[in-house]
Amino acid sequence: MSRSELPKFLISSRYITVTIAAIVLFSVIFLITYQPFSLAMWFSSSDMVSMLFTLLFFVAAVVILILSRFTMYKLQDRYVLTLAQYICWLTGEVVAITLLYTFVTYRYFDSSGLTITDISARTLFCVATILAVPNIMISFYAAYRTKCEELDASQYELKRLGEEYNRLLNETEVERRVSEMLPKGDTQTKSPRMVRFYDNGGTLRLTIDVNALYYLESEDNYINVHYKHNDKILSYLLRCKTSTIEKSLEGSSMVRCHRSYIVNTGKIRFMGEEHRMHFVTLDDESIKRIPVSKSYYPTLLSSLNTIGLMDKVSKKPAPTEVAESEAQG
Numbered sequence: 001m002s003r004s005e006l007p008k009f010l011i012s013s014r015y016i017t018v019t020i021a022a023i024v025l026f027s028v029i030f031l032i033t034y035q036p037f038s039l040a041m042w043f044s045s046s047d048m049v050s051m052l053f054t055l056l057f058f059v060a061a062v063v064i065l066i067l068s069r070f071t072m073y074k075l076q077d078r079y080v081l082t083l084a085q086y087i088c089w090l091t092g093e094v095v096a097i098t099l100l101y102t103f104v105t106y107r108y109f110d111s112s113g114l115t116i117t118d119i120s121a122r123t124l125f126c127v128a129t130i131l132a133v134p135n136i137m138i139s140f141y142a143a144y145r146t147k148c149e150e151l152d153a154s155q156y157e158l159k160r161l162g163e164e165y166n167r168l169l170n171e172t173e174v175e176r177r178v179s180e181m182l183p184k185g186d187t188q189t190k191s192p193r194m195v196r197f198y199d200n201g202g203t204l205r206l207t208i209d210v211n212a213l214y215y216l217e218s219e220d221n222y223i224n225v226h227y228k229h230n231d232k233i234l235s236y237l238l239r240c241k242t243s244t245i246e247k248s249l250e251g252s253s254m255v256r257c258h259r260s261y262i263v264n265t266g267k268i269r270f271m272g273e274e275h276r277m278h279f280v281t282l283d284d285e286s287i288k289r290i291p292v293s294k295s296y297y298p299t300l301l302s303s304l305n306t307i308g309l310m311d312k313v314s315k316k317p318a319p320t321e322v323a324e325s326e327a328q329g
Contacts, residue, residue: 006076006080006081006082006083006085006086007083007143007146008146008222008237008239009142009143009145009146009237010086010139010142011072011073011076011081012219012222012237013073013219013220015138015142016069016070016072016073018138019069019134019135019138020062020065020066020069022134022137022138023065023130023131023134023135024058024062025134026130026133026134027058027061027130030126030129030130030133031126031130034126053104053108057100057101057104060100061097061100064093064096064097064100065093068089068092068093068096072086072089076221090131090135093131094124094127094128094131095124097127097131098120098123098124098127099120101123101127102116102119102120102123105119105123106119146237149234149235149236149237150236152229152234152236153205153206153234153236155229156208156212156227156229156234157206157207159229160207160208160209193209193210193211193252194207194208194209194210195207195208195209195210195213195248195249195252195254196248197223197225197236197238197240197245197248198240198244198248199238199239199240200221200239200240200241200244205236205238206225206236206238208225208227210252210253210254210264211266212227212228212229213225213226213227213254213264214226214227214228214233214263214264214267214282214284214287215261215262215263215264215267215282215287215290216242216245216254216261216262217260217261218242218259218260218261218262219260221239221240221241222237222238222239222240223237223238223240223242223245224236224237224238225237225238226287228284233284233286233287242262245262246262249262253265253266253303255299255300255303256296256299257280257290257291257292257293257296257297257299257300258290258291258292258293258296259293261290261291263280263282263290263300264282265300265303265304267282267283267284268280268281268282268283268304269281269282269283271292277291277292278291278292278293278294278297279291279292280292280300
């Protein structure tokens with residue numbers, strides 16, 4: 001397990017942000033609770049000096065965490081991080097903050113009766129607890145959410161295979177003969193256009209009917225696939241480059257409209273402009289507005305005209321859009 005690739009949710013920007021916020025919140029609660037039982041804790045707001053040192057230390061510790069996680073986040077673009085490396089990295093954060101606290105305590109505060117070893121040991125326990133508890137709790141939750149996404153994707157795949165199997169069983173001999181009699185140029189494939197999503201390792205992760213796809217959202221080396229299953233919009237996080245996905249979408253109704261978004265033109269309900277920024281609204285109200293950048297706007301319009309959908313796209317916002325605009329105003 002330690003040699004396997006680190007789960008993608010552990011180094012996503014959203015996970016890192018939530019984890020740091022949780023650590024800060026938990027540290028405040030833990031230190032307030034633990035302070036009466038500690039001989040080496042000088043956190044206080046009773047006087048200006050102690051309060052200043054307290055604030056400076058908290059800021060320094062948070063900066064260490066932010067720089068550490070930011071470096072890790074950037075390294076994942078070049079290297080494949082393993083679980084063992086991730087654990088070592090977190091251990092390094094604990095050691096760095098422990099050394100900082102030990103130095104400040106031993107240098108600037110009265111720690112009579114305690115050796116530097118005693119201070120380091122007690123600090124190590126506190127810092128390890130403060131970092132470990134939020135990391136473990138959020139990791140379990142993120143893993144749970146990821147498994148739910150994978151389960152939804154598996155259920156969609158099973159349903160799709162079942163529908164395809166039933167379609168093949170119900171296809172009659174007459175339909176086959178009619179298809180054979182049609183000129184080759186008029187022959188149409190009855191099967192829906194299937195889009196296959198592979199990860200960076202070349203492993204097939206998801207196969208979706210393009211008609212069920214709504215949009216793709218990219219974030220560095222990750223793609224969040226948004227699709228509909230059982231009348232509900234679901235998402236699946238995939239470690240893959242956007243350029244790789246675009247190749248598999250060539251000739252389909254999926255068109256890039258922004259550096260971070262690829263949208264299904266067949267799902268567009270409304271195109272609009274607000275504060276000199278273009279956007280599209282899809283035909284499911286639970287989906288947020290999708291931004292359209294100036295560089296991709298002509299391409300999107302051309303695609304809509306090519307497939308004959310431009311006349312079907314509303315040029316007036318739906319009631320929900322009006323309500324949102326009024327609320328923002």
